[in-house]
Amino acid sequence: MNTNARGPRPPAWAAALAGVTAGAVGLGVAELVAGLTTASASPVVAVGGAMVDRTPAALKDWAIRTFGENDKTVLVAGIVVVVALIAAALGLIARRRVGYGTAGLAAFGVVGIIAAVSRPDSGPLDFLPSMVGAAAAAWTLVLLFRRAGATAPPGTEPAPEPGTEPGTAETGTGPGIGAGSGGRAEPMTPAGPSVRRAGADLYTFDRRKLLTGVAVGAGVAGAGVVIGRLLAGRGDVTSARRSVARMLPRPAVAAKPLPAGADLRIRGLAPFVTPNYEFYRVDTALVVPGVDPRSWTLKIHGMVDRPVELTFADLLKRPLVEADVTLTCVSNDVGGPYVGNARWLGARLADVLREAGIRRDADMLLSVSQDGWTSGTPVDVVMDGRDALLAVAMNGEVLPAAHGFPVRQVVPGLYGYVSATKWITEIKVTRFDEDTAYWTPRGWAPRAPIKTQSRIDVPREGDSVPAGRTTLAGVAWAQHRGVDAVEVQVDGGEWRRATLAEVPGPDTWRQWSIDWDLAPGGHTIAVRATDATGYTQTAAVAPPAPDGATGYPTIRVRAG
Numbered sequence: 001m002n003t004n005a006r007g008p009r010p011p012a013w014a015a016a017l018a019g020v021t022a023g024a025v026g027l028g029v030a031e032l033v034a035g036l037t038t039a040s041a042s043p044v045v046a047v048g049g050a051m052v053d054r055t056p057a058a059l060k061d062w063a064i065r066t067f068g069e070n071d072k073t074v075l076v077a078g079i080v081v082v083v084a085l086i087a088a089a090l091g092l093i094a095r096r097r098v099g100y101g102t103a104g105l106a107a108f109g110v111v112g113i114i115a116a117v118s119r120p121d122s123g124p125l126d127f128l129p130s131m132v133g134a135a136a137a138a139w140t141l142v143l144l145f146r147r148a149g150a151t152a153p154p155g156t157e158p159a160p161e162p163g164t165e166p167g168t169a170e171t172g173t174g175p176g177i178g179a180g181s182g183g184r185a186e187p188m189t190p191a192g193p194s195v196r197r198a199g200a201d202l203y204t205f206d207r208r209k210l211l212t213g214v215a216v217g218a219g220v221a222g223a224g225v226v227i228g229r230l231l232a233g234r235g236d237v238t239s240a241r242r243s244v245a246r247m248l249p250r251p252a253v254a255a256k257p258l259p260a261g262a263d264l265r266i267r268g269l270a271p272f273v274t275p276n277y278e279f280y281r282v283d284t285a286l287v288v289p290g291v292d293p294r295s296w297t298l299k300i301h302g303m304v305d306r307p308v309e310l311t312f313a314d315l316l317k318r319p320l321v322e323a324d325v326t327l328t329c330v331s332n333d334v335g336g337p338y339v340g341n342a343r344w345l346g347a348r349l350a351d352v353l354r355e356a357g358i359r360r361d362a363d364m365l366l367s368v369s370q371d372g373w374t375s376g377t378p379v380d381v382v383m384d385g386r387d388a389l390l391a392v393a394m395n396g397e398v399l400p401a402a403h404g405f406p407v408r409q410v411v412p413g414l415y416g417y418v419s420a421t422k423w424i425t426e427i428k429v430t431r432f433d434e435d436t437a438y439w440t441p442r443g444w445a446p447r448a449p450i451k452t453q454s455r456i457d458v459p460r461e462g463d464s465v466p467a468g469r470t471t472l473a474g475v476a477w478a479q480h481r482g483v484d485a486v487e488v489q490v491d492g493g494e495w496r497r498a499t500l501a502e503v504p505g506p507d508t509w510r511q512w513s514i515d516w517d518l519a520p521g522g523h524t525i526a527v528r529a530t531d532a533t534g535y536t537q538t539a540a541v542a543p544p545a546p547d548g549a550t551g552y553p554t555i556r557v558r559a560g
């Protein structure tokens, strides 16, 4: 087994451990380099991002549904586990020849580099983290293999000299530890004259040196991740958000105060205004883009007479409008959580576009975010007078980083993926038959107005309630048309009209409630909304793809 052709071989577990340690050092060093160069993409982020962009829509949909807003954490954890497994395998391969292992790690680095430089927001230094990381990993592997054992020249006595430190592996002197020397090391081959052949080096495995090397490697990896993350945190927008908070002008067109009856204040019912920290978040960004408002610009180009480039200061000089608008994600299941309502402050997108001189035959606004994500919004919708905004604030607060700081689009009536571009930096005025936005080739409709929908919040699916009179409540939405009626049905009986809360306008959701006498036993409760065009949401059940889920929200409860 211990043939020279194959080189010295530590035991399998040790080789796998050396591989995992090398992989960890590689990732840690890569994070550190990413932090130092403020490259946007450490290998994990780059590969993760590439996976997000290439994941089949159905799988991504499933991930969003299964892991909710933890989907990205799960993805990163998954990548780390896969990297660890591959690194362990490379460690095992390195038993044959260390060069095989280092070649594998180099290939890894190449994957990281390709992922990093092919990101839409990649910078000139984005190849560095993966390259340096892979080199560090390869070097670690070689070093650990050397530490793990030593080859005794033929004829050398491998027996230990008690108390002496093992010699360095590279010198070729015996490790000084053989079988029985405290049980800390195991020889790869029985260390006896019987295996000593002329010309054949004796290999002995030094467990202690390997483990100390692994410990150092783990330390380097951990320090790399922590320091790298801290350095990357320089891109943190906390202080930028604070200074923007001081510059935010008052609205030129303030929203009317919310009608007193907008919030029914029923326990368990979604509040009319969704607090920013509770607002759902859906995007493809593994790391929240940190956009500096001082260097931010918005380029408007394409089918316009006068391309413009607005700075953040330009934007704030414009008359800012306040509007209550409910955002909805197309991925939301019937009854799902990806809908939220906020008061937005922003410049009118239509005015900005008019100044740029939008051409008649343009029908699409392809908005682009800092991280390269794109969205296609119909021109006519934005120009029809509704509150389509380049928003800078949300519920009286500077836009949170996760919700698009410093500027995002908000267009009432359209699902987020075709309207609500966060971290927006560019709008290309174009045509649907010439350009394609991010989600379109991934199985989602190019145009997606929000469907009339409703939700039961109280009680929850599976709840037990006291028999007798109980309050049923929820929300309904049909943005920019407005909700005119909500009806509730119990156990397939007659539909009864719920009481509707007041609303500031047609662009927000609307709370509803109804008191119902529930006999003891199990009940099925369904709800449906009718919008101001007279359309009642369809009972036909459809999944979110390609343009929004349909069907009546239904829950089962037990009264008793």
Ligand SMILES: Nc1nc2c(c(=O)[nH]1)N[C@H]1C(S)=C(S)[C@@H](COP(=O)(O)O)O[C@H]1N2
Binding pocket: 279, 280, 281, 282, 283, 284, 285, 327, 328, 329, 330, 369, 370, 371, 373, 402, 403, 404, 415, 416, 417, 420, 421, 422, 423
């Ligand atoms: N840059 C960017 N903007 C984006 C997305 C994205 O992936 N990247 N997702 C969109 C989708 S699908 C939705 S539903 C809304 C969600 O906005 P929120 O996260 O602020 O709730 O943002 C939209 N804006």
Ligand SMILES: [Mo]
Binding pocket: 282, 328, 329, 330, 331, 415, 416, 417
């Ligand atoms: Mo979405």
